[in-house]
Amino acid sequence: MKYKAVRGTRDIFGDLIEKFKFVEKIAKKIFDMNGFLEIRTPIFENKEVFIRTLGNEADIVSKEMYDFFDKGNRSLALRPEGTASIVRAVIENNLIQNGIDKKFYYIGPMFRYDRPQAGRYRQFYQIGVEIFGNKNSFLDAEVISLAVKIIEQINIHDFVLEINSLGCDECRENYIKVLQNYIKNQNSEFCENCKNKIKIQKNILRIFDCKIENCKKILQNAPKITDNLCENCKNYINEVIENLTKINIINSNNFKINKNLVRGLDYYTGIVFEITTNALGAQNAICAGGRYDNLVSEFSKNSVPAIGFAIGEDRVVEILLQNEKKESSLATKRTNASSFNKIFFITTNKEKHREQIFENYSIIQKLRDNDYIVLYNSEPKSIKSQIRTADYLKVGFVVFIEDDETFNLKNMATGEQKKIEKEKIFDFFKI
Ligand code: ATP
Ligand code: MG
Numbered sequence: 144m145k146y147k148a149v150r151g152t153r154d155i156f157g158d159l160i161e162k163f164k165f166v167e168k169i170a171k172k173i174f175d176m177n178g179f180l181e182i183r184t185p186i187f188e189n190k191e192v193f194i195r196t197l198g199n200e201a202d203i204v205s206k207e208m209y210d211f212f213d214k215g216n217r218s219l220a221l222r223p224e225g226t227a228s229i230v231r232a233v234i235e236n237n238l239i240q241n242g243i244d245k246k247f248y249y250i251g252p253m254f255r256y257d258r259p260q261a262g263r264y265r266q267f268y269q270i271g272v273e274i275f276g277n278k279n280s281f282l283d284a285e286v287i288s289l290a291v292k293i294i295e296q297i298n299i300h301d302f303v304l305e306i307n308s309l310g311c312d313e314c315r316e317n318y319i320k321v322l323q324n325y326i327k328n329q330n331s332e333f334c335e336n337c338k339n340k341i342k343i344q345k346n347i348l349r350i351f352d353c354k355i356e357n358c359k360k361i362l363q364n365a366p367k368i369t370d371n372l373c374e375n376c377k378n379y380i381n382e383v384i385e386n387l388t389k390i391n392i393i394n395s396n397n398f399k400i401n402k403n404l405v406r407g408l409d410y411y412t413g414i415v416f417e418i419t420t421n422a423l424g425a426q427n428a429i430c431a432g433g434r435y436d437n438l439v440s441e442f443s444k445n446s447v448p449a450i451g452f453a454i455g456e457d458r459v460v461e462i463l464l465q466n467e468k469k470e471s472s473l474a475t476k477r478t479n480a481s482s483f484n485k486i487f488f489i490t491t492n493k494e495k496h497r498e499q500i501f502e503n504y505s506i507i508q509k510l511r512d513n514d515y516i517v518l519y520n521s522e523p524k525s526i527k528s529q530i531r532t533a534d535y536l537k538v539g540f541v542v543f544i545e546d547d548e549t550f551n552l553k554n555m556a557t558g559e560q561k562k563i564e565k566e567k568i569f570d571f572f573k574i
Contacts, residue, residue: 149265150259150265151256151257151259151263151264151265151266152264152265152266153264153266158464159460159464162460162463162464163268163456163460165297165463166270166297166456166459166460166463167250167270167456169293169296169297170248170250170270170293170297170454171248171250173289173292173293173296174248174272177246177289178246179246179247179248179272180246180247180248181247181248181249181250182229182232182233182247182248182249183249183251184222184225184228184229184231184232184249185222185228186221186222186251186252186254187219187220187221187222188219188220188222188227188228188231189217189218189219189220190208190210190218190219190220191218192227192228192231193208193220193222193223193227195227195441195442196226196227196230196231196408196409196410196438196441197223197224197227197408197409197410198345198346198408198409198410200339200340200343200346200349200409201407201408201409202336202407203223203224203255203407203408204223206256207223207255207256207257208220208221208223208255208256209221209223209254209255209256209265221254222253222254223253223254223255224253224269224408224453225249225251225253225269225271225273225451225453226271226273226410226435226438226451226453229247229249229273230273230438230439230442230449231442233245233247233273233275234439234442234443238275239275239276239439239447240276240447241276241445241446241447241448242276242277243276243277244274244275244276244277244282245274245275245276246272246273246274247272247273247274247275248270248271248272248273249269249270249271249272250268250269250270250271250456251268251269252266252267252268253266253267253268253269254266255267260425260426261423261424261425261426262423262424262425262426262455262457262458262461263426264457267455267456267457268455268456268457269453269454269455269456270293270453270454270456271432271451271452271453271454272286272289272451272452273449273450273451274286274449274450274451275439275447275448275449276447276448276449277448278413278434278436278448278450280379280382280383280385280386281386282450283383283386283414283434283450284383284386284387284389284390284392285386285390286432286450286451286452287304287306287383287387287392287416287432287452288387288390288392289452290416290418290430290432290452290454291304291392291418293454294418294429294430294454294459297459297463298463298466299420299429299459299462299463299466301420301421301422302397302418302419302420302429303397303398303399303418303419303420304392304393304397304398304399304416304417304418305398305399305400305401305404305416305417305418305419306380306383306384306398306399306400306401306404306414306415306416307368307369307380307400307401307402307403307404307405307414307415307416308368308369308372308376308377308379308380308413308414308415309348309368309405309406309411309412309413309414309415309433310368310371310372310373310376310412310413311373311375311376311412311413312412313373314368314371314372314373314376315348315368317371317373318366318368318371319344319347319348321366321371322347322348322365322366323341323347325365325366326341326350326361326365329361332357332361333350333353333357333358333361334353334355334357334358336353336355337350337353337355337358345409346409348368348405349405349406349407350362351403351404351405352405352406352407354425359403362403367402367403368402368405369400369402370402376413379413379414380400380414383414384398384400401417404416404417406431406433410435410437410438411433411434411435412433412434412435412436412437413433413434413436414433414434414450415431415432415433415434416431416432416433416452417430417431417432418430418431418454420462422461422462422465422466423458423461423462426458428455428458429454429455429458429459429462430452430453430454430455431452431453432450432451432452432453433450433451433452434448434449434450435449435450435451436448436449482516482537482538482539483539484514484515484516484539485515485516485518485536485537485538485539485540486510486515486516486517486518486538486539486540486541486542486572487517487518487519487529487532487533487536487538487540487541487542488500488503488507488517488518488519488541488542488544489519489526489529489530489533489541489542489543489544490519490520490523490529490544491526491543491544491545493523493524493525494523496520496522496523497523499544500519500544502544502547503544503565506565506568507519509569509574510568510569510572510574513572513574515572518533518536518538520532526543529541533555534555538555539554539555539556540552540553540554540555541553541555542568545562548564548565549562549563549564549565550562550563550565550568552568552571
């Protein structure tokens with residue numbers, strides 16, 4: 144084949160798309176019930192939106208951004224994450240107000256020019272939320288619990304919730320001095336990327352996000368922001384944890400304070416969190432989020448605190464597929480089982496194929512209106528060939544269109560077959 148999907152991208156169909164749909168359905172239900180409103184922003188923005196929001200030095204800006212000039216010579220970029228565009232959108236459309244919880248969710252593709260590998264695509268999907276309006280430890284616990292709830296309801300239970308605080312401007316500034324002092328003799332041992340981060344005071348915390356073993360090793364015994372928080376910030380993270388315990392999100396097995404947890408972007412302040420699993424090897428984060436109280440004021444005169452998270456949909460879907468493989472005997476049964484609500488209509492007179500379908504069209508539509516999937520061949524085919532197709536499509540029932548009054552109805556799972564009056568088909572399917 145001459146053309147292939149671009150490196151790092153993939154086509155999503157079959158079992159895979161079913162898992163995506165399943166995850167999105169559960170997430171949307173939870174969002175709806177918690178009063179979140181959907182927001183869809185364009186997948187590209189003025190590049191400046193990302194630079195200003197995420198920081199020039201963030202890897203996803205400096206190395207991984209899909210940026211380009213359009214025919215009008217505008218400098219644009221495909222979105223590498225959701226928050227920047229949403230902050231731009233809520234300010235532009237005047238959707239937020241200090242003191243009122245405004246909750247938004249989004250689902251869609253993100254783009255990063257990263258090295259493709261398991262769990263890392265160049266086009267990938269995120270399900271995320273952003274809440275604007277208030278800052279309090281109750282809200283933070285609720286947002287975190289929402290992420291946990293989605294993960295649990297899609298049937299992932301083997302995960303750990305990791306929390307940390309990046310402190311306020313004051314305690315962070317003090318801590319940075321302590322850290323700089325600690326690493327000053329080991330600067331040369333860090334990777335190039337970390338060396339660059341160390342040079343810029345506001346990026347120095349990001350060295351904790353480095354995935355290179357040697358850097359991680361040097362930082363093992365380094366002083367941590369968590370141990371250098373001011374009284375306020377210390378109380379705040381403790382309250383968040385206490386609240387999470389009160390709403391039954393935390394048990395000792397699935398929770399830890401991760402003092403090395405920082406985020407790779409400029410905008411985070413205070414509470415940050417991640418949900419990780421052991422199921423995925425190196426790419427173990429399935430959800431990441433935190434507070435960004437100073438971001439809105441970067442773009443507007445108002446200062447509105449905010450918190451959000453993003454779930455990596457590709458990675459959670461991968462876990463679901465793995466789990467299904469593990470229960471493979473069960474899974475085979477499930478995929479072999481014909482689905483009860485799928486019906487295939489078979490025409491019995493090849494010459495009158497279309498007429499037979501048309502004559503029964505209102506019945507077919509009524510079944511569809513009542514949640515039955517109804518299928519038939521568009522081309523006239525022999526009865527035998529239609530049965531083969533029905534088998535291949537794993538339908539629960541076939542309906543032979545016999546004469547004006549009756550259907551011959553066959554249950555594909557049991558092989559049972561019976562003639563019924565046409566109108567009785569609705570009783571049979573409990574409509
Ligand atoms: P990581 O360090 O785990 O690669 P990140 O910290 O860069 O991810 P975030 O920007 O916090 O990722 O995005 C939130 C979630 O989106 C991640 O936890 C992950 O599940 C998912 N994600 C991020 N990048 C990719 C990618 N290239 N391919 C697939 N999923 C991704
Ligand atoms: Mg990360």
